[in-house]
Amino acid sequence: MQTILITGATSGIGLEASVALARDGARVVLAGRDPAKTAATVDQVRKRAGVEAVDSVLGDFASQASIRQMANDVLARYDRLDVLVNNAGAVNASRTVTADGIEATFAVNHLGPFLFTNLLLDLLKSSAPARIVNVSSGAHYMATLDFDDLGYERGGYRIMRAYARSKLGNVLFTRSLASRLEGTGVTANALHPGGVATNIWSGAPRAAKPLLALYKRFGMISPEKGAETITYLAVSPQVEGKTGLYFEKNQAKEPSKLAQDDAVAQQLWDESARLVRL
Numbered sequence: 001m002q003t004i005l006i007t008g009a010t011s012g013i014g015l016e017a018s019v020a021l022a023r024d025g026a027r028v029v030l031a032g033r034d035p036a037k038t039a040a041t042v043d044q045v046r047k048r049a050g051v052e053a054v055d056s057v058l059g060d061f062a063s064q065a066s067i068r069q070m071a072n073d074v075l076a077r078y079d080r081l082d083v084l085v086n087n088a089g090a091v092n093a094s095r096t097v098t099a100d101g102i103e104a105t106f107a108v109n110h111l112g113p114f115l116f117t118n119l120l121l122d123l124l125k126s127s128a129p130a131r132i133v134n135v136s137s138g139a140h141y142m143a144t145l146d147f148d149d150l151g152y153e154r155g156g157y158r159i160m161r162a163y164a165r166s167k168l169g170n171v172l173f174t175r176s177l178a179s180r181l182e183g184t185g186v187t188a189n190a191l192h193p194g195g196v197a198t199n200i201w202s203g204a205p206r207a208a209k210p211l212l213a214l215y216k217r218f219g220m221i222s223p224e225k226g227a228e229t230i231t232y233l234a235v236s237p238q239v240e241g242k243t244g245l246y247f248e249k250n251q252a253k254e255p256s257k258l259a260q261d262d263a264v265a266q267q268l269w270d271e272s273a274r275l276v277r278l
Contacts, residue, residue, distance in 0.1 A: 008088030061112030071119035086113035103151030110169030128185025143168035178244030187243035
């Protein structure tokens with residue numbers, strides 16, 4: 001039985017991917033930050049999938065200390081990890097700083113999975129063939145990177161600018177990771193799930209919420225549909241051995257030019273490692 005860990009698993013596409021993968025026969029480990037909500041989600045996934053092999057771990061991706069504790073819990077409880085799905089994400093209407101002093105969107109969406117994945121790499125390698133699946137976004141095509149002001153301390157913060165930058169980080173991280181894991185039997189791929197009607201945009205500005213509500217109703221796909229590329233990359237034999245790619249609708253697609261810049265990817269890796277004290 002494969003062990004699959006999914007972050008951001010208590011709602012949206014993370015929840016739906018958890019149900020689909022548990023139904024498919026995997027032991028699914030749900031990562032959430034709220035104990036009561038996570039426990040309720042475990043019960044929900046068990047009932048919907050008709051299985052008992054559903055576990056959970058707790059951690060907050062806005063806190064590096066919490067991420068380290070969560071990774072320690074995983075290492076203590078599981079002797080193998082076949083698939084890691086980095087799905088947890090957030091947006092913030094205004095610039096917010098975490099307890100680690102880092103702009104929150106970048107911290108949660110990019111640095112969180114960067115740190116968590118690196119802490120679990122030895123377990124993934126020992127479980128090979130294994131897979132890492134990073135949930136990015138088509139928003140990365142509009143992203144910029146300024147290494148002198150990654151967190152918009154000097155101004156210019158906008159909700160979509162920050163979100164797009166963090167999602168670009170996911171693609172650059174994926175490509176760097178794939179290169180570093182060559183020959184280990186561990187693959188890493190990123191994906192855009194589509195425009196999905198989930199609660200991630202609850203942090204959007206109040207003025208934008210009526211428009212978002214309309215878009216969610218008429219222009220977005222369901223969480224079930226949005227989870228399909230996650231499950232495809234997690235278990236499909238069609239992507240066995242494929243790595244360092246960016247997927248939309250189960251098809252590999254060329255990411256942005258900036259996302260393909262190896263020098264930028266290396267610089268981001270080095271800066272990320274510094275920020276999380278690896």
